[in-house]
Amino acid sequence: MPKSKIILDIDLMKLVGAHLIESSRTGKPAFVLDVEGSRVTMRRDNKGKRTPELWLRIEAVESPNMTNENTHFVTEPVTNDELKQGLRSKLIGAARLYIIATQQPANA
Numbered sequence: 001m002p003k004s005k006i007i008l009d010i011d012l013m014k015l016v017g018a019h020l021i022e023s024s025r026t027g028k029p030a031f032v033l034d035v036e037g038s039r040v041t042m043r044r045d046n047k048g049k050r051t052p053e054l055w056l057r058i059e060a061v062e063s064p065n066m067t068n069e070n071t072h073f074v075t076e077p078v079t080n081d082e083l084k085q086g087l088r089s090k091l092i093g094a095a096r097l098y099i100i101a102t103q104q105p106a107n108a
Helices: 080-084
Strands: 004-010 018-022 029-033 041-043 053-055 059-062 072-076 090-099
Antiparallel strands (some): 018 029, 059 072, 072 090
């Protein structure tokens, strides 16, 4: 049984390369992420047998200044090159760490 869990609330529109468009097919809003303009890493299967994977690294950083039960702020980390240019990590959400109580005594 897990001893803790983290719940992340992320505003996807704050991701680098994110756009909200109207689908030409359905007329409904659609979330689009410009892969080349984002911080997503694309991994392809060399044999072409699997669908490409898109990976995004996010960080949950603990902070004593959070409110509403939140314990961490969530950022999309910047690259070393971006750090050299003076860019900072962008806040994209918040997270809550929950400790799940166990039925065992503390000295067990």
